Amino acid sequence: MLHKVRRPFAITTLVTLIVSGTAAVGAAQALPAQQAGLYAPSALVLSVSKGGAAPATVQRAVTLSCAPRPSGTHPSPDAACAELAEVEGEFSLLTTSQPQGRCTRQWDPVVLSATGVWQGRGVSWSTTFGNACEMRASLAEGPVFTF
Incomplete structure (x- = not known):
């Protein structure tokens, strides 16, 4: 029973970390690439x-x-x-x-x-x-x- 209680808590915590932007590097790599700065490409x-x-x-x-x-x-x-x-x-x-x-x-x-x-x-x-x-x-x- 203790195992079932921890699992939803761990998933909820991971989702919260990803949404707040503090997730691990692997999660950050899944986000779409954005322009690195305010410069237009040349x-x-x-x-x-x-x-x-x-x-x-x-x-x-x-x-x-x-x-x-x-x-x-x-x-x-x-x-x-x-x-x-x-x-x-x-x-x-x-x-x-x-x-x-x-x-x-x-x-x-x-x-x-x-x-x-x-x-x-x-x-x-x-x-x-x-x-x-x-x-x-x-x-x-x-x-x-x-x-």
Whole structure:
């Protein structure tokens, strides 16, 4: 009889602990995952591709995450995230319509692209340059596509 009295008490105690949030780690793992903080996700894949025909061949690609802190395979995540914050994630503002320098007019297209999420907003951006010289001359002096 004593055994039957303890069992409902133990179940009631366990339910109370789970509801109050003081249950064991195993019970906490059963809860759905939530965002870890107040930061909106910012995770991007940046790439440099060659070729004008779809799909272009990816030459280089890196990952860049800016929230809650800069990280990823980008060689300068702190500087790249700072530059993106300056332009509020508008990748088109990273290039200029007036290239700095002279380039040949050969057609050897280079495609820059960014895909992912910037501060909770979906990103799918790309632009094509006539060649690598035009790309370098058109990019702002920033680090986002310097990899």
